[in-house]
Every structure is written in C-alpha cells, then in structure tokens.
Amino acid sequence: MSMTIGVPKEIKDQEFRVALTPQAVRGLVAHGYRVVVQRGAGEGSGFSSQQYEQAGAIILADANSTYSEAQLIIKVKEPQPEELGLLRKDHVLFAYLHLAASQSLTEALMASGCTAIAYETTEDAQGQFPLLRPMSEIAGRMSVQLGAHFLEKHQGGSGVLLSGVPGVPPGKVVIVGSGVVGSAATKIAVGMGAEVTVLSLDLGQLREMDLWYKGRVRTVLSSSAQLEVYLSEADLVIGAVYLPAARTPRVISREMVKGMKSGSVIVDVSVDQGGCAETTRPTTHTHPTYIVDEVLHYAVPNIPGIVPHTSTLALTNATLPFIVQLLENGVEQALRRHEGLKKGVNIMHGRLVSAVVGQVHGLPWEAFTALS
Numbered sequence: 001m002s003m004t005i006g007v008p009k010e011i012k013d014q015e016f017r018v019a020l021t022p023q024a025v026r027g028l029v030a031h032g033y034r035v036v037v038q039r040g041a042g043e044g045s046g047f048s049s050q051q052y053e054q055a056g057a058i059i060l061a062d063a064n065s066t067y068s069e070a071q072l073i074i075k076v077k078e079p080q081p082e083e084l085g086l087l088r089k090d091h092v093l094f095a096y097l098h099l100a101a102s103q104s105l106t107e108a109l110m111a112s113g114c115t116a117i118a119y120e121t122t123e124d125a126q127g128q129f130p131l132l133r134p135m136s137e138i139a140g141r142m143s144v145q146l147g148a149h150f151l152e153k154h155q156g157g158s159g160v161l162l163s164g165v166p167g168v169p170p171g172k173v174v175i176v177g178s179g180v181v182g183s184a185a186t187k188i189a190v191g192m193g194a195e196v197t198v199l200s201l202d203l204g205q206l207r208e209m210d211l212w213y214k215g216r217v218r219t220v221l222s223s224s225a226q227l228e229v230y231l232s233e234a235d236l237v238i239g240a241v242y243l244p245a246a247r248t249p250r251v252i253s254r255e256m257v258k259g260m261k262s263g264s265v266i267v268d269v270s271v272d273q274g275g276c277a278e279t280t281r282p283t284t285h286t287h288p289t290y291i292v293d294e295v296l297h298y299a300v301p302n303i304p305g306i307v308p309h310t311s312t313l314a315l316t317n318a319t320l321p322f323i324v325q326l327l328e329n330g331v332e333q334a335l336r337r338h339e340g341l342k343k344g345v346n347i348m349h350g351r352l353v354s355a356v357v358g359q360v361h362g363l364p365w366e367a368f369t370a371l372s
Contacts, residue, residue, distance in 0.1 A: 002032070002033060002034065002327070003033075003070075003071040003072045003092070003326075003327060003331075004033075004034045004035070004036060004069055004070045004071055004072070005020075005028065005033060005034065005035045005036070005070060005072045005074060005323070005327075006035075006036050006037075006038075006066045006067060006069060006070025006071075006072065006073045006074065007019050007020050007025075007035065007036070007037045007038065007041055007057075007066070007074055007075075008038045008041060008063050008066045008067065008073065008075060008083070009038045009039075009040055009041040009063065010041075010044075010075065010076050010077055010305075011063075011080050011082065011083065012077045012078075012080055012302060012305075013284040013285055013286055014284065014285030014286060014302075014305060014306065015044075015076065015077055015302055015305040016044025016045055016305055016306075016308035017044070017045055017076045017077075017302075017304065017305050017308045017311050017312045017315065018041050018042040018044070018045050018047065018076065018308075018312050019041075019074040019075050019076050019095070019315070019316075019319070020035075020037075020074055020316055020319075020320075021042075021045075021047060021312060021313060021316045022042070022047050022051040022052050022054070022055040022057075023055070023316075024316045024320050025037070025052055025055040025056060025057045026055035026056060027320075028323075028324075028327070029055065029056030029057065030056070031324075033327055034058070035056065035057045035058070036057065036058045036059075036060050036065075036066055036069045036070055037049070037052045037057040037058070037059055037060070037066070038059075038060055038061075038062065038063055038065075038066040039059050039060065039061055039062075042312075044308050045308040045309050045311075045312040046308075046309045047312075063082075063083065063086060064086065067083075067086035067087070067088075067091070068086075070091075071090055071091060071092060072091075072092045072094065072323075072326060072327070072331075073087075073091055073092065073093045073094065073095075074094050074095070074319070074323065075093065075094070075095035075096075076095060076096060076305075076315065077095065077096055077302055077305075078095060078096060078097050078098065078102075078105055079093070079095075079105070079108075079109075084105075084108045084109070084112065087109070087112035087113075087114045088112065088113065088114065089112070089113035089114065089349070089350065090114075091112070091114040091115070092114065092115045092116075092117065092326065092331050093109070093114050093115070093116045093117065094117045094119070094319070094322075094323065094326070095116075095117075095118070095119060096118065096119045096120055096135075096272075097109075097116060097118040097119075097120070097346055098118070098120060098272045098273055098301075099116075099118070099346050099354065099357045100246050100247045100273055100274065100356060100357050100360045100361075101247060101272065101273050101274045103360075103361040103363070106346075106347075106352065106357060106361055106363065107363070109346075109347050109350075110347055110350050110351065110352055110363075111350070112350065113349060113350035114347065114349075114350065115331060115345065115347060115348050115349060116345070116346050116347040117341070117344040117345050117346070118344050118345075118346050119131035119132060119319065119344070120132045120244075120272075121244060121343055121344050121346065121354070122322060122340060122341055122343060122344030123339070123340035123343050123344070124340050125340065127340075129244065130318050131315075131318050131319055131322070131344075132180070133180050133318070134311075134314035134315060134317070134318050135304045135311065135314070135315060136179075136180040136181045136184065136242075136269075137180055137181075137184045137314075138184075138303070138304040138307060138310065138311055138314065139181055139184075139269050139303040139304055140180065140181035140182065140183065140184025140185040140187075140188075140238075140240065140269065141184045141185070141187070141188045142303050142304070142306070142307065143181070143185050143188075143238045143240075143267045143269050143303065144162075144173065144185050144188040144189045144192065144194075144236070144238065144267075145188065146267055146298055146303070147162075147173070147236040147238065147265050147267045147298070148161075148162050148192065148236070150265045150267075150289060150296055150298055151171065151235060151236060151263075151265050153263075155289075155296075156263070156289065156291065156296045157263050157264075157265055157296055158235060158261065158262065158263025158264060158265075159263065160235045160263075162189070162192045162193065162194040162235070162236065163192050163193035163194065164193065169195070170193050170194050170195050171194050171195065171235040171236060172194065172195045172197070172233055172234050172235050172236070173185075173189040173194040173195065173196050173197070173234070173235065173236045173237075173238065174197045174198075174199065174230045174231060174233075174234040174236070174237045174238070175189065175196065175197070175198045175199070175237075175238045175240055176199050176200075176222070176227070176237065176238065176239055176240060176241055176251065176252065176276060177198075177199075177200055177238075177239070177240030177241040177242065177270075177276070178198050178200035178202055178205035178206055178209060178219075178240075179202075179205070179240065179242055180242075181238075181240035181242065181269050181270075182198060182200065182205075182238070182240035183205075183209070185238045185240060185269075186198055186209065186213075186217060189236075189238075190213060190216055190217060194236075195218075196216070196217045196218065197217070197218040197219075197220060197230050197234075198217055198218070198219050198220070199220045199221075199222035199226060199227060199230060200219070200220075200221070200222055201221070201222050203221065206219040206220075206221065207219075222251070224251075224253075227251065227252065227256060228255075228256050228259060231252065231256050231257075231259065231260055232256075232259045232260060232261070233261075234260065234261070234264055235261070235264050235265070236264065236265050236266075236267070237252070237260075237264070237265070237266045237267070238267050238269065239252065239266065239267065239268035239269055239270045239271075239275065239276040239277055239280070240269055240270065240276075241270045241276040242270060242273065243273070244356075246273070246356045246360060247273055247274040247360050248270040248273040248274045248275060248276050249276065250274075250275070250276060250277060250278045250280075251276050251277075252266075252276055252277035252278060252279075253278050254278045254279055254292075254293075257277065257278070257279050257292060257293050257295050258293045260293070260295045261295075262294040262295075263294065263295075263296070264295050264296070265295070265296045265297075265298065266279075266280075266295060266296070266297050266298070266299075267298045267299075268280045268297065268298070268299045269303065271283075271299040271300070271301050272301045275299060277297070279292040279293075279295075279297060280297065280299050281297075281299060282299055282300075282301050283297075283298070283299045283300050284300060285300055285302075285305065285306060288300050322338075322341055322344075325337075325338055325341060326341075335368075342368060345368060348368060351365075351366050352364065352365040352366070353365060353366055353367065353368045355367075
C-alpha cells in the first residue's frame with residue numbers, strides 16, 4: 001500500500017520553513033500519492049493552506065491528525081518534545097536531525113520505534129551532502145549579514161562597519177572552516193568589503209579560495225597557535241567547522257575567546273552539531289545572543305529559518321528526488337538500492353544504526369545490513 005505523506009507545521013522557535021512547497025505537493029499528487037498538510041504549515045514561508053489544497057493536498061486541523069494519517073513524515077527541523085509522542089513504529093521520519101548534538105533526542109526517537117532518516121547525512125552518488133548544502137549555503141551567507149548587524153553598538157557590538165569607509169580600514173572577518181558554510185560566508189564578507197581571513201585544515205579548499213579570490217582573501221592552515229593570533233584581531237568570527245554526523249570539535253577555546261577584542265562577535269554556525277567554540281551554547285531567534293568575556297555570541301541552530309521563503313524553495317528542490325525514491329520503491333528497498341539514502345538512516349525500526357552517533361553518546365548501535 002502506498003504511504004501517505006504528512007507535512008506538519010514546524011514548531012521550533014521562530015522556525016518558519018515548511019518541508020514541501022505547494023508545487024512539490026502538486027507533483028506528488030499527480031503521480032498518485034496522498035499528501036496531508038497541517039493547516040497553516042506553509043504560512044511562514046508565504047504559502048497558504050488554500051494553495052496546498054488547490055495542489056491536491058488534504059488539509060488537516062492539527063499535528064495529531066497529521067501524524068495519525070501519515071506514514072512518511074517530512075519535516076524541516078528535528079521533532080520537538082511535544083512532537084515526539086506523536087511518532088509511531090510505522091513512521092518514517094525524514095528531516096534534519098543532528099543527533100550527535102542530542103542524546104535525549106536520539107533516545108526518544110529510538111523509543112518511538114520509528115525509522116529516522118537525516119537530511120544532513122544523506123549523500124548523493126558523488127559522496128556529497130545535497131540536502132545539507134543548500135541550507136549551509138544560506139546559513140553561511142546569513143552569518144556575515146547577522147554578524148554585521150550585531151556589531152552595531154546598540155546590539156552590543158563594538159560599532160565596527162565591516163566595509164569601512166574611505167580613510168578608515170574595513171572590519172576584520174575570520175572564518176574558521178572552508179567547506180560549504182565557510183565558502184558562502186567568505187563570498188558575502190568579501191562582497192561587503194571586509195578584510196577576510198579563512199583558517200582551515202583543508203589545503204585543497206584553501207588553494208581554490210586563493211585562486212578564486214586572487215589574493216583578496218588571506219588563507220591560513222589552521223592550528224591552535226594561528227587561531228589564537230587571528231581571533232585576537234578579529235571583529236567578526238564565523239564558526240564554520242563541520243564533521244559529518246559527528247559532534248563539532250571545539251577548536252576555539254575559552255582562553256582564545258578571552259583574548260578577543262571587547263565587542264567583537266562570534267557567529268557559530270556549527271552550533272547544530274554542538275558548536276566549534278568552547279563558549280557556544282544554543283540560542284533561539286527570540287533570544288539569539290549572549291555575552292562571554294565581553295564577546296557577543298550568536299548561536300541559533302536554525303539560521304535559514306529567518307529567510308523561510310528562499311530556504312523552503314531550496315530545501316524542496318534538494319529533498320524531492322529522495323522523497324520520490326522512498327515512495328516509488330518503498331522504504332526498505334529504497335535504502336538498499338540507494339547507498340546515499342541508506343547513509344542518511346540514523347535509526348531503523350527504533351534501533352540505532354549510526355556508528356558515529358552511537359560512539360558520541362555511548363549508545364549501542366547495529367550495522368544497517370544486520371537489520372531485517
């Protein structure tokens with residue numbers, strides 16, 4: 001029997017994205033699939049319930065009925081505490097999970113008996129992370145914009161304008177990491193006219209940046225000593241460190257933060273996976289910042305949620321082919337046929353199948369191939 005697709009409304013603080021656009025729903029319905037959407041799920045992204053209904057979705061009043069009617073739950077962010085009790089053994093959850101950052105969420109999903117597939121660990125045929133990339137690009141671009149905002153004096157920052165003005169030097173932006181987030185942040189920081197330094201362990205990526213920006217960006221092979229030097233001079237630091245499925249290493253120590261200038265800003269995009277600064281703790285869009293040692297920290301895990309229209313379109317473009325795989329082949333066959341999708345599975349029928357998550361939390365795990 002074909003699975004019913006359920007799209008609940010996101011309830012994480014200030015999370016305005018939705019997992020599917022009306023256009024995506026129209027395509028799924030045209031291929032014979034049943035889609036239920038919680039009333040108001042798309043409003044934050046600029047999509048009305050009427051648009052979903054016109055696309056062929058069944059509009060349901062609340063989360064309870066949406067979870068009850070569906071077998072394949074398509075979300076953006078990880079289930080919140082109020083949603084965990086709605087998950088069943090026959091549910092397949094497809095969403096950003098970041099389980100390495102939360103043992104309690106991992107254990108709750110296991111207890112539900114569901115199968116949980118993480119966007120952020122799903123791979124394509126080239127071994128890349130196509131569902132993580134668009135949100136990382138958005139978060140990277142937004143990180144510099146947010147940092148520039150919080151550098152304003154009335155926001156608690158030092159009052160530095162990143163671009164500078166004629167006769168006054170630009171602000172100094174230090175980007176820690178050269179992957180998708182770091183590259184996106186570099187593009188915006190350069191565009192703003194800042195003085196940009198990128199520290200990374202990946203010489204290949206640094207070489208590409210050096211060639212692309214033709215000396216406009218300083219590239220540095222990262223080490224504790226180099227970090228300490230460049231952080232002490234920075235006006236804005238972007239944390240862009242990422243390890244697939246694992247907790248982010250804390251490469252910025254408390255002592256390094258103490259050595260930073262008063263009123264400087266850290267935007268730790270790595271917070272989804274625990275953060276790359278020892279002083280990082282998750283914040284929300286409602287209360288996005290805090291100060292440690294006179295350094296303002298911004299550590300909101302769902303940065304793309306503040307530009308939900310763009311984010312929803314980009315996310316659906318990436319997830320839809322994988323959703324179709326699950327629907328056309330059935331979950332277990334799709335996972336066996338599609339190696340990249342299989343790598344997205346963190347929990348299968350309530351059993352942890354991610355070695356990395358198991359090791360991070362000290363939880364027992366089983367290899368996917370050992371499961372029936």
